[in-house]
Amino acid sequence: MADTARDAPPEQTDFHELEDGEELFPEPATTQESQPASLAAEDISTNSNGPKQDSLFDDDPEDLFAEATEEVSLDSPERDVLLSDGPSPAITPITPPTSVITPRIGHTHDDMFTHSSFDEIEEEEGGDSFDIHISVSDPEKVGDGMNAYMAYKVTTKTSMSLFKRSEFAVKRRFSDFLGLHSKLASKYLHIGYIVPPAPEKSIVGMTKVKVGKEDQSSNEFVEKRRSALERYLMRTVKHPILLKDPDVLQFLESSELPRAVSTQALSSAGLLRMVNKAADAVNKMTIKMNESDAWFEEKQQHFENLDVQLRKLHTSVESLVCHRKELSVNTAQFAKSAAMLGNSEDHTALSRALSQLAEVEEKIDQLHQDQANADFYLFSELLGDYVRLLTAVKGVFDHRMKTWQKWQDSQMLLQKKREAEAKLQFTNKPDKLQQAKDEIKEEIEELEGKVQQGERDFEQISKTIRKEVSRFEKERVKDFKTIIIKYLESLVQTQQQLIKYWEAFLPEAKAIS
Amino acid sequence: MMQEGLDDGPDFLSEEDRGSTLPNFKQNEFSVVRQHEEFIWLHDSFVENEEYAGYIIPPAPPRPDFDASREKLQKLGEGEGSMTKEEFTKMKQELEAEYLAIFKKTVAMHEVFLCRVAAHPVLRKDLNFHVFLEYNQDLSVRGKNKKEKLEDFFKNVVKSADGVLVAGVKDVDDFFEHEKTFLLEYHNRVKDASAKSDRMIRSHKNAADDINRIASSLYTLGTQDSTDLCKFFLKVSELFEKTRKIEARIAADEDLKLADLLKYYLRESQAAKDLLYRRSRALVDYENANKALDKARAKNRDVLQAETSQQLCCHKFEKISESAKQELIDFKTRRVAAFRKNLVELAELELKHAKGNLQLLQGCLGILKGNT
Numbered sequence A: 001m002a003d004t005a006r007d008a009p010p011e012q013t014d015f016h017e018l019e020d021g022e023e024l025f026p027e028p029a030t031t032q033e034s035q036p037a038s039l040a041a042e043d044i045s046t047n048s049n050g051p052k053q054d055s056l057f058d059d060d061p062e063d064l065f066a067e068a069t070e071e072v073s074l075d076s077p078e079r080d081v082l083l084s085d086g087p088s089p090a091i092t093p094i095t096p097p098t099s100v101i102t103p104r105i106g107h108t109h110d111d112m113f114t115h116s117s118f119d120e121i122e123e124e125e126g127g128d129s130f131d132i133h134i135s136v137s138d139p140e141k142v143g144d145g146m147n148a149y150m151a152y153k154v155t156t157k158t159s160m161s162l163f164k165r166s167e168f169a170v171k172r173r174f175s176d177f178l179g180l181h182s183k184l185a186s187k188y189l190h191i192g193y194i195v196p197p198a199p200e201k202s203i204v205g206m207t208k209v210k211v212g213k214e215d216q217s218s219n220e221f222v223e224k225r226r227s228a229l230e231r232y233l234m235r236t237v238k239h240p241i242l243l244k245d246p247d248v249l250q251f252l253e254s255s256e257l258p259r260a261v262s263t264q265a266l267s268s269a270g271l272l273r274m275v276n277k278a279a280d281a282v283n284k285m286t287i288k289m290n291e292s293d294a295w296f297e298e299k300q301q302h303f304e305n306l307d308v309q310l311r312k313l314h315t316s317v318e319s320l321v322c323h324r325k326e327l328s329v330n331t332a333q334f335a336k337s338a339a340m341l342g343n344s345e346d347h348t349a350l351s352r353a354l355s356q357l358a359e360v361e362e363k364i365d366q367l368h369q370d371q372a373n374a375d376f377y378l379f380s381e382l383l384g385d386y387v388r389l390l391t392a393v394k395g396v397f398d399h400r401m402k403t404w405q406k407w408q409d410s411q412m413l414l415q416k417k418r419e420a421e422a423k424l425q426f427t428n429k430p431d432k433l434q435q436a437k438d439e440i441k442e443e444i445e446e447l448e449g450k451v452q453q454g455e456r457d458f459e460q461i462s463k464t465i466r467k468e469v470s471r472f473e474k475e476r477v478k479d480f481k482t483i484i485i486k487y488l489e490s491l492v493q494t495q496q497q498l499i500k501y502w503e504a505f506l507p508e509a510k511a512i513s
Numbered sequence B: 001m002m003q004e005g006l007d008d009g010p011d012f013l014s015e016e017d018r019g020s021t022l023p024n025f026k027q028n029e030f031s032v033v034r035q036h037e038e039f040i041w042l043h044d045s046f047v048e049n050e051e052y053a054g055y056i057i058p059p060a061p062p063r064p065d066f067d068a069s070r071e072k073l074q075k076l077g078e079g080e081g082s083m084t085k086e087e088f089t090k091m092k093q094e095l096e097a098e099y100l101a102i103f104k105k106t107v108a109m110h111e112v113f114l115c116r117v118a119a120h121p122v123l124r125k126d127l128n129f130h131v132f133l134e135y136n137q138d139l140s141v142r143g144k145n146k147k148e149k150l151e152d153f154f155k156n157v158v159k160s161a162d163g164v165l166v167a168g169v170k171d172v173d174d175f176f177e178h179e180k181t182f183l184l185e186y187h188n189r190v191k192d193a194s195a196k197s198d199r200m201i202r203s204h205k206n207a208a209d210d211i212n213r214i215a216s217s218l219y220t221l222g223t224q225d226s227t228d229l230c231k232f233f234l235k236v237s238e239l240f241e242k243t244r245k246i247e248a249r250i251a252a253d254e255d256l257k258l259a260d261l262l263k264y265y266l267r268e269s270q271a272a273k274d275l276l277y278r279r280s281r282a283l284v285d286y287e288n289a290n291k292a293l294d295k296a297r298a299k300n301r302d303v304l305q306a307e308t309s310q311q312l313c314c315h316k317f318e319k320i321s322e323s324a325k326q327e328l329i330d331f332k333t334r335r336v337a338a339f340r341k342n343l344v345e346l347a348e349l350e351l352k353h354a355k356g357n358l359q360l361l362q363g364c365l366g367i368l369k370g371n372t
Helices: A012-019 A036-043 A106-114 A115-127 A172-189 A203-213 A215-239 A247-255 A268-288 A295-346 A348-424 A430-510 B034-050 B067-082 B085-119 B129-133 B148-167 B172-224 B227-298 B305-369
Strands: A132-142 A149-159 A167-173 B002-005 B012-017 B031-036
Touching: A036 B129, A106 A115, A132 A215, A132 A348, A149 A172, A149 A247, A167 A172, A167 A247, A172 A215, A172 A247, A172 A430, A203 A215, A203 B067, A203 B227, A215 A247, A295 A348, A295 A430, A295 B172, A348 A430, A348 B305, A430 B067, A430 B227, A430 B305, B031 B034, B031 B129, B034 B085, B034 B129, B067 B085, B172 B227, B227 B305
Parallel strands: none
Antiparallel strands: A132 A149, A149 A167, B002 B012, B012 B031
């Protein structure tokens, strides 16, 4: 397979070891071993410019997903930009759309990051307007006891030619979503794309569901999760690149999906992830980058500030949700108490008015409950989503630093080798001299290539990040405006109802004589 | 007519009586300064006066309770470092407003007490009451010392034990029997309603505080943002600033019109219960005096003494019964009137605030939608 290990120094041996009998692949990597042709037929849709699904051997330079069964020059700028660079080792079979890219790893990088590829993708977007709507619904408990899980129905409605049908549905479980995110993150994060994070795991929440507690809190948990999964998918498909990723398409369309076991928190893959994260954190602290471009520093600072403020706002909104729920409960209790008081009041008209008051308060408590839900599902979750998204954004900036570091490391190594070469001139062992000289020349050549590649990688990721940040900010503005307006509308509705209720009560109060 | 003396001693209240129509006053207009303890002294003097056994003694005003506010002030001081200057100033202002509101409420409740006394045909003539209003020196009312407090405690214990005893005895008089049943149940339910309304209002205040913090955060976000969102956030922040003031007002009005009403009738119904208790005690005394008289006649010893005693008890009991009946009827009238007034005002205020809120929300939405 041509998949390369992410960030690995260009030594193919690493990757191949991973491939063979690696216990991190608990299930046979069926899709990886099958012929590229068969892969394409089932899983890959061509770009949006028309029904090219059958033309696997399409020569169209704009075709993102051209099957590489033909010899395509690896230096052509129209190579698949995104798909062959490094799946994470810890994931169930990723669907690599181009299975026959020859493993000259250093050079494939070259192709992926040329300018034209990205530009072409954006042009293609114009061809098919963005029209896709995904809903996650009908949570259903499957199985019993600790092995039980919730299955969600994922329905896609679309007019885009990217898909085989205009409306279709599949059943997915939570780990499937995590698996999808895992694959996307491994493919796109390190080259600068902001991949939306998946909803968080919750051991407590899930255990309640497994154990079969059919109470309000476990129902709320399921609803919260369902809503989060829906928002996650919509965010993912709104990204023009991710939408076309074969893993995304497979997730939405195919009825059977291989289980993503390595997303379990305590699996060996999970542990590997934790170790990698720790290593990353240490590295981040030690990288001191010479920032030549003020834009990046500025943007990083901006996102840092935004993160702090959003977290603060999120905390306040969560507190509001909590207090509003309390208000609802307390209002209900007061309503009951007022009803009792009305019963014991021996003046008839007053007694009736008190009962009416109790009724009004009961309706109002339901109003508070509804408002608390709007507070949560609209406002609070929006903020929570963006706090998580900002983590992905920061991650992308970090990857850029790493890419820079890699480039610098290659450069330093090259420098050392050159010095070593120079030293060789002064050796007085002539017989070994020629051999050593040749060796070093070879190494220097290789390193020169690496340095060039490193510089290209760095430039490409910088370019990608600029575009991504611009897209992200546009989305952010749109999201916040849309959702906050919806939230304000919910507040309007509440006030209108309140007016109705009190207007009905006022004459009752006046009628006390 | 009351004026607050706003210093750090919340027990300091001054009171001014303008153009009094009450007879027996030496001047027409005068003002004195009274502390909470002196109100309590006046109330207790009524309770202990046998002459007033047949009246519902207006309940004493509650002790001013600034504990919650003091706690908040302390927390504010401790948390000063963790918030922005604007936030701190804002919270401080609110706390001061809250303090002032509680102060005003306390003053009002003391005033209500005095007005109730002044309105009562018999109590208004009380000498202590006149002294309270006129004597422009400190009344030197010392708080009860330990011994007296202990005596009070035992008196209450005895009263409740007796209360149980008396409650068990079915009254011959239908009117009083009905009142007894009614008051016992009513008092408990008012107590419950009062507690629940307090909890409800506290949640409301908490929510208003949250909206305040949300408004501040949105403001900061608005000043920091470089995109279109900056104006958006600032507008929404402004909106929430205004709506949370309304929410705080709603909580305050509910407190005034609903919670205070219930608290007041909790105290009044207790005072009415106390009256019934005193009447029952008088009845028991009367019945005991009858028995004693029969015994004396049978033994033919101390008959005159027993007769006098029996006549006194009879007279006392009848006097109490007569005034108690009127008092309880008045109590009902007052209660119905107070509930009517407060419930109407509550509904009107709720409507006013909801309409205000709605207007603000719709106005803001119009602007926001117009700009997107």
